[in-house]
Amino acid sequence: MRAPELTPASRIYVAGHRGLAGSALCGRLRAAGYENLVLAGSSEVDLRDRAATTRFLTEAAPDVVVLAAARGGGSGANAAEPADVLSANLRIQVNVMDAARAAGVPRLLFLASSAMYPRESRQPVRETSLLAGPLEPTTEAYAIAKIAGMAQVRAVREQDGLPWITAIPTNLYGPGDNFHPTSSHVLAGLMRRIHDAAVAGAPSVVVWGTGTPRREFLHADDLADACLTLLAHYDEPGPVNVGTGRDISVADLAKMLAETIGYTGAIEFDPGRPDGTPRKVLDIRALTGLGWEPKIRLRAGIASTYQWYLDSLTLPRQREAVRGHEMVR
Template sequence: MTKASDGVDYTPQELDRDATFYVAGHRGLVGSAIVRKLESSGFTNIVGKTSAQLDLKNRDDVFDYLGEIKPKYIVLAAAKVGGILANSTYPVDFLSDNLRIQSNVLDAALANDVERVAFLGSSCIYPKFAEQPIREDSLLTGHLEPTNDAYAIAKIAGIMNVQAVRRQYGLPWISAMPTNLYGPNDNFSPKGSHVLPALIRRYDEAARSGSTSVTNWGTGTPRREFLHSDDMADAVLHLMEHYDGPEQVNVGTGTDVTIREIADTIADVVGYQGETEWDTSKPDGTPQKLLDVSKLAEAGWTSKIDLAEGLNRTVAWYRDHAANLRS
């Protein structure tokens, strides 16, 4: 493995548009947005494999693939993801699958001299009762939210992996922690989706069927921050070209809304006219999760897509693709 101490200059700069760029998870919510961003930015050799073509949990296959394509850059956006129900029901799967995906891709990247890697995590890595807005140095300062602690631990391990590579080899690998993301190619499954796509599907189906009542989990009082996936992709490329530091970087908008507010907004966007009920026997999750994005701003990036615009675009995409989405 080539080290920075060998005299190689790894100072962040504009990436080579003709170099091989591997996007792990290129068909997912974030990965597909990153592919779109790279294509629009002039990259000519973007590669990826579906999970059917390459199981990232299979270490030998991952090493063989990266050895074959020899990427110069990697964005690790592949992960097993889900909402409160999925995370709390299948913690073993979320821990084991994500640990294997991350260690396989990052170890293979190291073995194949990948110059620049961006590991994408999640804001759930932070303590449940972290001071708001959440700074990067809040990591490992308190207890995690129990409904997704297994997933969070896996993502924390990924951050540690990147930091270990930086310490041992001096490579400018980085980690970016997005807030709640939404947009095209999201998971709108009733049992596996996150809150915003779940609400879009629930309210759209209610509007189409003429239902007079929709029931959501919890109290509706928790506050959440939402970032469009195209904004996330823009931020990732910006960080890869401008940021070099061991600490993970929060990626968000710096503003939040209550779940009740986002539900009302989605109802308006899809044209739902009925009532909304709240099942308070179901968990709320973390009371508030707003990221401090000052480090991101210092690196020269701020979000561009406001929530109203992003929701209208996402609802339009959902309706165009509803017939082919996961049930």
């Protein structure tokens, strides 16, 4: 089956529309003229509930599904609750994809994760590195769930002939991120920690690990642009990396955050905390070959994200996002 063309009349269901990736995608879709969005929060449909998910998608009858809903968090949160992380993500993915099949949804984009790649992957990481070695232990449960989702997309393509696809985003950040002190990812978690130190006038702030691991960071708005490119131009069984192709050490990231925030205290490292994967930067040639490229440089993206964070501290609704995401977005 050929991938359907997106039109202003297309009914597009964004699962996880209140999360970082989903909210950015909804904004980008609306800016591009796609107003017929199908949206429902976890209070309206719990995607971990199979029957409720099936009823919802049958009634909604979308033309396109973007599966951005997930239970996530930083390596600490994933390592602390691996059974909950694995169970929640498997149920969300299986329920949404099975319901989409039953409803005859012709197009689905699954957002996986670069956590799926082996811990010791050759850099930059190509899509062919998947399943080629052991995973990073601290994010193994989350990674295995995402691998299962990717496998389900390929199985549906093979069995039903539907043009479903998978994208593998690198580490995301941006307005709407999770700044919770224990469940956030590295950039947002560091931003909050350094901000709190600046407000308190603390002489130093502690960063987990040695500071030597290198990471790649993609602004959520760039991911949203990539999703539109993939929905319009990509129809292959293999997944596609979405990143910037540029990485930075955790130590240099902390320095950049401190400069943006205006913190002048010392940055100390705690080598007793896990570093995680030594380096991870994605090979994005498959996606750039479709005409997409990232537009938001890290320093500028950090500045706009920090401004959002400051604004969120004065708005009651956004203050809840700063404290932590809903489990299922």
